[in-house]
Amino acid sequence: MEEVLVFPSTHYMLRAEGLLKRGGYLFRLVPAPPQAGERCTTAIAVSARDREEIVRRLEEERVLVTAVLPHEGRLERKLAEAVGKAARLGASPALERALAALHAGRRPGADAMLVERIDIEHVEPCFADETKIRLIARIPVDVSELMPYLNAVLANASYVRDRPALTFTKGPRLVTVYPRKVTIAKADDIADAEETLAWLCEKINHVHERREEIEPVYEGKIKIMPLDIYGLLPQTNCHECGEHSCLAFALLLLQEKHRLSDCGPLCREERYAAKLRRLREVLDALGLA
Structure with missing residues (x-):
């Protein structure tokens, strides 16, 4: 019995092929089906008995696997879908x-x-x-x-x-x-x-x-102030976070004494979804996410 591993690109497939050869595993390359279009081969069939061990070794070697398919009925359609998804992720x-x-x-x-x-x-x-x-x-x-x-x-x-x-x-x-x-x-x-x-x-x-030629800069060049964060909060001063105001919450958020999840209305109410997304981006940019 075989199972099919699908990779996001020929690069990852070739790395997997090398690992399988070195490990002495039985495997075969699986051509991309016609439904997938003119794709390079990005799938390998391995023994179902070895699949768990192989996937573990691939993870250890940082070889990205986008799908594992059982080799049974309708494989061609499933493989076409998986290769198509892998192509969106990176076969280009x-x-x-x-x-x-x-x-x-x-x-x-x-x-x-x-x-x-x-x-x-x-x-x-x-x-x-x-x-x-x-x-x-x-x-x-x-x-x-x-x-x-x-x-x-x-x-x-x-x-x-x-x-x-x-x-x-x-x-x-x-x-x-x-x-x-x-x-x-x-x-x-x-x-x-x-x-x-x-x-x-x-x-x-x-x-x-060239570090001897470059003057290092130890200060951040982008400054985010509590008012910048406050502008993206609900501004209801509901006290649900335990603070007296949304401005106080904004200040403590920048000091890492609060998390976004502490603001219930922001995380719970759909009308604040766009603000929540933007706040996550800002905190990510500050390394605080």
């Missing part, structure tokens, strides 16, 4: 270009890059826009010391030194860099996210190689 030429950038290796005359790639660990719909995705990616080294240098070269960055966290926008995307991880909100799909991560790799390596 843009992803291949991003991966090529990630694997560019060495710059002539330079040492090996500090960060060769940043692997995606988790993907979910973006809470601000369900047509886009939000994700967490892993940085293989601690980049805390490079954040002030990134803050210096990125015009719209906000640096929180105590955390530490560095947030900036790249087009519509909201990117937050932590010591060993990155979050991206409002990415179009995985291909778009991979391109953004490849670009971030270049920036990290750039400041690492």
